[in-house]
Amino acid sequence: xxxxxxxxxxxxxxxxxxxxxxxxxxxxxxxxxPLHAPVVLFGVGFLGCLLTAIxxxxxxxxxxxxxxxxxxxxxxxxxxxxYVISVTCLAPSFGIANMVLYAMVAQIVxxxxxxxxxxxxxxxxxxxxxxxxGIILLLIGLLITQIAQxxxx
Numbered sequence: 001x002x003x004x005x006x007x008x009x010x011x012x013x014x015x016x017x018x019x020x021x022x023x024x025x026x027x028x029x030x031x032x033x034p035l036h037a038p039v040v041l042f043g044v045g046f047l048g049c050l051l052t053a054i055x056x057x058x059x060x061x062x063x064x065x066x067x068x069x070x071x072x073x074x075x076x077x078x079x080x081x082x083y084v085i086s087v088t089c090l091a092p093s094f095g096i097a098n099m100v101l102y103a104m105v106a107q108i109v110x111x112x113x114x115x116x117x118x119x120x121x122x123x124x125x126x127x128x129x130x131x132x133x134g135i136i137l138l139l140i141g142l143l144i145t146q147i148a149q150x151x152x153x
């Protein structure tokens with residue numbers, strides 16, 4: 001798959017994050033309990049992942065291979081649960097733009113360090129001066145948006 005396809009796929013996934021946050025927060029309000037919305041989300045998400053795996057691979061994960069995985073390799077499920085619970089609870093009071101902005105900046109900073117040091121056996125991509133400048137610009141952008149919001153209220 002070409003880099004442009006990866007970029008479009010990544011952008012689409014990223015664009016849907018605020019939509020997920022808003023609709024899940026709304027679902028929590030409809031259910032009269034924000035913490036029930038992630039339960040429903042993961043049920044629907046599980047079915048979507050199950051069907052996708054079956055349709056695209058014709059199989060489900062091998063239990064023997066799952067048994068060989070390291071415990072840390074299962075942390076992604078807890079991490080995504082923490083994110084979904086956080087966005088569901090924070091979006092109504094903190095705002096979806098603030099939630100996504102802080103999350104995005106933290107993701108870029110954290111992922112840059114992960115790639116710089118090759119943590120978790122990731123692709124090594126050293127932080128050079130230009131990349132560091134981009135990260136600093138992101139942090140400045142975050143600060144500017146918060147100053148602008150404070151002045152507007």
